[in-house]
Amino acid sequence: MITAEATTAPASLWAYTAPETAANPPLRGDHSTDVAVIGAGFTGLRAALHLAEAGTRVIVVDAGDVGAGASGRNGGQVNPMLPFNAPSKIREIVGAKTFERLAEASLGSADALFDMIRRYQIDCQARQNGWLRVNHSNAAHRKAIADTQNWNAIGAEMEVIDGAEVRRLSGSDTYQSGMVNPRGGAVQPLMLAQGLARVARDRGARIHGGSAVKSLSRQGDSWVVATAHGRITAQSVIVATNGYSDDLVPNLAKSVIPITPVQIASDPLPEDVIAEILPHGHTISDSRRVIMYARREPDNRMVYGGHGQPDRHGNLGGFDWLVKDAERVFPQLRGVTWRHRWGGKIAITDDHLPHLHEPKPGLLVGLGYNGRGVAMANVMGRVLAERAMGAAPETLPFPITSLAPIPLRNAKVFGLPHVIRWMRFLDKIETR
Ligand SMILES: Cc1cc2nc3c(=O)[nH]c(=O)nc-3n(C[C@H](O)[C@H](O)[C@H](O)COP(=O)(O)OP(=O)(O)OC[C@H]3O[C@@H](n4cnc5c(N)ncnc54)[C@H](O)[C@@H]3O)c2cc1C
Numbered sequence: 132m133i134t135a136e137a138t139t140a141p142a143s144l145w146a147y148t149a150p151e152t153a154a155n156p157p158l159r160g161d162h163s164t165d166v167a168v169i170g171a172g173f174t175g176l177r178a179a180l181h182l183a184e185a186g187t188r189v190i191v192v193d194a195g196d197v198g199a200g201a202s203g204r205n206g207g208q209v210n211p212m213l214p215f216n217a218p219s220k221i222r223e224i225v226g227a228k229t230f231e232r233l234a235e236a237s238l239g240s241a242d243a244l245f246d247m248i249r250r251y252q253i254d255c256q257a258r259q260n261g262w263l264r265v266n267h268s269n270a271a272h273r274k275a276i277a278d279t280q281n282w283n284a285i286g287a288e289m290e291v292i293d294g295a296e297v298r299r300l301s302g303s304d305t306y307q308s309g310m311v312n313p314r315g316g317a318v319q320p321l322m323l324a325q326g327l328a329r330v331a332r333d334r335g336a337r338i339h340g341g342s343a344v345k346s347l348s349r350q351g352d353s354w355v356v357a358t359a360h361g362r363i364t365a366q367s368v369i370v371a372t373n374g375y376s377d378d379l380v381p382n383l384a385k386s387v388i389p390i391t392p393v394q395i396a397s398d399p400l401p402e403d404v405i406a407e408i409l410p411h412g413h414t415i416s417d418s419r420r421v422i423m424y425a426r427r428e429p430d431n432r433m434v435y436g437g438h439g440q441p442d443r444h445g446n447l448g449g450f451d452w453l454v455k456d457a458e459r460v461f462p463q464l465r466g467v468t469w470r471h472r473w474g475g476k477i478a479i480t481d482d483h484l485p486h487l488h489e490p491k492p493g494l495l496v497g498l499g500y501n502g503r504g505v506a507m508a509n510v511m512g513r514v515l516a517e518r519a520m521g522a523a524p525e526t527l528p529f530p531i532t533s534l535a536p537i538p539l540r541n542a543k544v545f546g547l548p549h550v551i552r553w554m555r556f557l558d559k560i561e562t563r
Pocket of ligand 1: 201
């Protein structure tokens, strides 16, 4: 199993470039609070900030520390749309009323994140230069046109572009068309997590690292959260453990499929190598089943991401494939040294939508952003906080659903490497 600690930088570019911050001390002794939050990623920290700002007492605990999970390791792409599903399909799953709120929250999620970063003056290299989603095949092109029309009909404001424009905006001539979403952008994710923690702490939240929660139990009207050296008694608990979820809450880990995206990053590259690549600062991802996503840093580093695969010892793999793919998509990068290699775990849900659960009164869980958590986890964190403070379910953008195991989950997890290989094969044929 990959733990947050096992894949911690120095390998990560984000840990390499973020200013050093003092570790948050482990929880020791007995404490009482209004809300205990488990997990100091975007979901948990955003919830803590919202609660603290409203004057609610909140304590956050993390097995590692702030941003130790996916939030400190991701591609930092702020992509303002739910992945995979057409709006009609989502409406069918969540119902018409919730769909309106969910679509609004999702389409507005990037703007909301950038607004929050500005409001709290979080220094995380935030830039809203737009997101390019590019099409690898005829079928992907047709689907993108339909998706763009459908999402634009409810306010997405995206633009379809042809291959020549993709070439101009990305520096890659691998793709035949694309879509530009001007609301997208990028952040330095570890700095965003650290900034959220600072702002939450300034408003009274307490944050403890090195504090894996060992048990969660009900005592009278309260919840008791126990770590190796401490205990929190709380009215409510928010579980924000996403791809790192374990058996703390029955069925939680079984309700998602954990996958392990990985990334590589170069040193700053000479202008003649990188000049044509993403010259206007867009982020980019593609339409393949096994996608790539990439960005160019202000100091001319390239960051390139895709799907990884842990070996049986829990070490991350898949980097060699990523290097080859980066050189295929951007031939300008041939021979570049990829100094940083890292990854993390995320949670995929069976309906490809984020899930909000309330398995017991006062116990809330939010997870499952399907690779779009930079913007959506910040929405979920706020929503979890509002629910913990008493917001009615019918006002929330996510339906509160039961915590059910994914059918045949073990077989799906076991078979994932084979499925990925098969999807890559199909992608390759279509790309030709
Ligand atoms: C390599 C990679 C690239 C990605 N790229 C993008 C991208 O470009 N754009 C995008 O939108 N999304 C991206 N994502 C997804 C995004 O990072 C996640 O969806 C998001 O960070 C989830 O945030 P979170 O707070 O819910 O979970 P996490 O940040 O994973 O936090 C969960 C935390 O829970 C803690 N925890 C777990 N169990 C316990 C316990 N028992 N006790 C205490 N603490 C515990 C862990 O230590 C961890 O810190 C990427 C993810 C990865 C890994």
